Amino acid sequence: MSALLEIENISKYFGNVxxxxxxxxxxxxxxxxxxxxxxxxxxxxxxxxxxxxxxxxQGHYRFDGKLVEFExxxxxxxxxxxxxxxxxxxxPLMSIWRNFFMGSEITSGRWPFSRFDVARAKxxxxxxxxxxxxxxxxxxxxxxxxxxxxxQSVAIARxxxxxxxxxxxxxxxxxxxxxxxxxxxxxxxxxxKRGLGVIFITHSPHHAFPVGDHFxxxxxGRVHGDFRKDEIEVxxxxxxMAGGIxxxxxxxxxxxxxxxxx
Amino acid sequence: MTTTAAxxxxxxxxERIGTTALLPKLLKRPxxxxxxxxxxxxxxxxxxxENFFSIQAISAYxxxxxxxxxxxxxxxxxxxxxxxxxSAGAMIGFIGMMTALLINNGGLAVWLSMLITxxxxxxxxxxxxxxxxxxxxxxxxxTLGTFFIVQGLGLGLARAVGGTTTIFLSERFEGQxxxxxxxxxxxxxxxRIPVFYWIAIAVVATRLLLRTKVGNWIFxxxxxxxxxxxxxxxxxxxxxxxxxxxxxxAWLVAMFNTFRFESAQxxxxxxxxxxxxxxxxxxxxxxxxxxxxxxxxxxxALMFEMVRQGLAFARxxxxxxxxxxxxxLLLAALLNQLVRSRAEKART
Numbered sequence: 001m002s003a004l005l006e007i008e009n010i011s012k013y014f015g016n017v018x019x020x021x022x023x024x025x026x027x028x029x030x031x032x033x034x035x036x037x038x039x040x041x042x043x044x045x046x047x048x049x050x051x052x053x054x055x056x057x058q059g060h061y062r063f064d065g066k067l068v069e070f071e072x073x074x075x076x077x078x079x080x081x082x083x084x085x086x087x088x089x090x091x092p093l094m095s096i097w098r099n100f101f102m103g104s105e106i107t108s109g110r111w112p113f114s115r116f117d118v119a120r121a122k123x124x125x126x127x128x129x130x131x132x133x134x135x136x137x138x139x140x141x142x143x144x145x146x147x148x149x150x151x152q153s154v155a156i157a158r159x160x161x162x163x164x165x166x167x168x169x170x171x172x173x174x175x176x177x178x179x180x181x182x183x184x185x186x187x188x189x190x191x192x193k194r195g196l197g198v199i200f201i202t203h204s205p206h207h208a209f210p211v212g213d214h215f216x217x218x219x220x221g222r223v224h225g226d227f228r229k230d231e232i233e234v235x236x237x238x239x240x241m242a243g244g245i246x247x248x249x250x251x252x253x254x255x256x257x258x259x260x261x262x
Numbered sequence: 263m264t265t266t267a268a269x270x271x272x273x274x275x276x277e278r279i280g281t282t283a284l285l286p287k288l289l290k291r292p293x294x295x296x297x298x299x300x301x302x303x304x305x306x307x308x309x310x311x312e313n314f315f316s317i318q319a320i321s322a323y324x325x326x327x328x329x330x331x332x333x334x335x336x337x338x339x340x341x342x343x344x345x346x347x348x349s350a351g352a353m354i355g356f357i358g359m360m361t362a363l364l365i366n367n368g369g370l371a372v373w374l375s376m377l378i379t380x381x382x383x384x385x386x387x388x389x390x391x392x393x394x395x396x397x398x399x400x401x402x403x404x405t406l407g408t409f410f411i412v413q414g415l416g417l418g419l420a421r422a423v424g425g426t427t428t429i430f431l432s433e434r435f436e437g438q439x440x441x442x443x444x445x446x447x448x449x450x451x452x453x454r455i456p457v458f459y460w461i462a463i464a465v466v467a468t469r470l471l472l473r474t475k476v477g478n479w480i481f482x483x484x485x486x487x488x489x490x491x492x493x494x495x496x497x498x499x500x501x502x503x504x505x506x507x508x509x510x511x512a513w514l515v516a517m518f519n520t521f522r523f524e525s526a527q528x529x530x531x532x533x534x535x536x537x538x539x540x541x542x543x544x545x546x547x548x549x550x551x552x553x554x555x556x557x558x559x560x561x562x563a564l565m566f567e568m569v570r571q572g573l574a575f576a577r578x579x580x581x582x583x584x585x586x587x588x589x590x591l592l593l594a595a596l597l598n599q600l601v602r603s604r605a606e607k608a609r610t
Contacts, residue, residue, distance in 0.1 A: 051492070053492075072491075072494075073491065073492050073493070073494055074494035074496075077493070077494050083492065085489075085492060090489065091481070091482055091485035091486045091489055091490070091552065092485070093481075093485050093548075093552045093553045093602065094481055094482065094485055094552070098478055098481060098482075101478065102478060102482050102489075102490065102493050102495065103479075103482070103490065103493035103494035103495045104493070104494065105474075105475035105478050107474075107475055114474070114475075115469075115473045115474055116473055116474050116475050116477065116478060118472075118473060140290075
């Protein structure tokens, strides 16, 4: 099966700062690709390139085998790439149903009498969230009254409902407690089962390992390893994430230096 | 209470929301405070004065509430979209003056002058919107600049072209009857036609806000423009359109004034920009955007004028008005703050 979304040797510069250099990754339908990296590894820049907020300076971006270039997140959404952001996924003062359909409102009737089909919107929200196993009491509740995990879950359910084929998740478990993170991880598996390609960006190997099929390790704007699940263990991921390679290099450099001393 | 399809559907799947009482539901509405306040003030002045509910009295506060309310509704939409417009008041005087100058000194047809000044109003609104969205400067400061620009430009042009700050339309301008009829006629017992515009605009704006795609966009660009942009809401276009809407309404109010008094005065509307914001806040709008009500702003304007006229009916000094206004504004802002903190409180 060919990749649904594929980036090849993507580079992005901000002035003389190299944010990304020759980054390649891909995701297939029904798979979860985890992109792991510490702070400053270039995760945020990569997301912004993937979702259409930034344009890459070099490299190829393919969706469905075709080269694409996005002017805005709207373009990416239109082809089916939905991004769930860690902090700006939802607007707290707006109700769940308003948030759910934000930017993709369902309407009935013709212009100038077309209206946001509120009754249907509320029914769909309750229904879709129930299918994801999220139980809400009232779709009129402001999103601010939901917990962090529930917000992420609603955002994921929204992306799936709106026809996303690739779901990009930006640190969805970062600000969550153990229980809440577990809930979000279950939705990631749910999205995968529904045939979506999921790109799960995280700095937590322990969250990535149980759900991931592929692991791309990003360090200082470059790819420092690309593994299938059967090629790696969680301990190795932790080791690579924590800068293990640098430590090894340092050790061997010291060893070499000591050897060369007569 | 009517039951919608969604209510039925959700109560089928979830028994917990089957019996939501009416009162808690109303309490959550942003315009709730203004409705209760308006009723309370009406009862108070009806008890304290002789004939506050007579048709003469009603027209005495409904007429000024109409022009204030039309502007307040437009300003409320803009505030929900997260921006302010301090030039809205001065624009009324400016647009009125430009229309009168074009008719009287330019010798243009009335309809043509009106079209030109409508286009001018749209341009000013677009300018406000473009500068705010492109530079990301606070709209407070940008529109304060526009406020002085239109005031100064109006005054300068009025003196340079007309030689005075008050321009009277000549006795019989072309189409006088028609334009007076649609902008300045008295419909019923002293109730003038702007009252009907006010009601219609409040209804249309409320429907727009609550029941259309654009309404959802307005809430989202005020709530969090970055989040809105990330899900594909055209943030810049929505904000510019809201600014244009305010200036277009300023044009409408300018037409009411110009054809009613058959004259234009440059100072008209200056100082009322805060009254629009106050009416919008009384109507439930948050200063921080993302929350509020169009119908609430219309009712807020009514409340505002009921207090002003009520004091006159009660034969109290008009000096007390500002005291009432300040208390009203603070109470409304506190109530809004309470509603907001309840809505934003995370349940963990």
